[in-house]
Amino acid sequence: MVHMTRVSVTEAVRRFADYVNRVAYRGERFVLVRGGRNVAELGPVAQGRPLSELPALLAGLPALDPAEAGAFAMDLDFARDEPGPVPEAGVWES
Numbered sequence: 001m002v003h004m005t006r007v008s009v010t011e012a013v014r015r016f017a018d019y020v021n022r023v024a025y026r027g028e029r030f031v032l033v034r035g036g037r038n039v040a041e042l043g044p045v046a047q048g049r050p051l052s053e054l055p056a057l058l059a060g061l062p063a064l065d066p067a068e069a070g071a072f073a074m075d076l077d078f079a080r081d082e083p084g085p086v087p088e089a090g091v092w093e094s
Contacts, residue, residue, distance in 0.1 A: 004029040004041065012042065 007030045012019055019042060022028040029043035049057075064072060 004031045004043070006031045006033050006038070007042075008032075009034045009039065 005028070007019070009032050012030070012032050019030060023030070023042060023044055027044050029041065031038045032040040032042060
């Protein structure tokens with residue numbers, strides 16, 4: 001779990017540039033609080049990896065032997081043919 005420091009909205013406004021710098025350069029995360037209630041989060045934006053890294057990423061994956069590849073193909077076929085029940089909305093939310 002990522003630790004997030006609670007900060008009042010008033011404090012965040014007074015020192016906004018400082019909090020943004022802490023997010024940008026240290027990766028810190030903050031929960032903004034108003035009236036004792038959590039109202040927002042201030043944290044780093046998730047960064048993806050550049051597409052140019054894809055070949056190296058794929059090259060680093062383990063290779064499947066023919067038996068494993070066949071079993072994996074059968075698993076994929078089964079998943080396509082027998083998807084099973086669709087979970088209710090919100091089941092995966094925490």
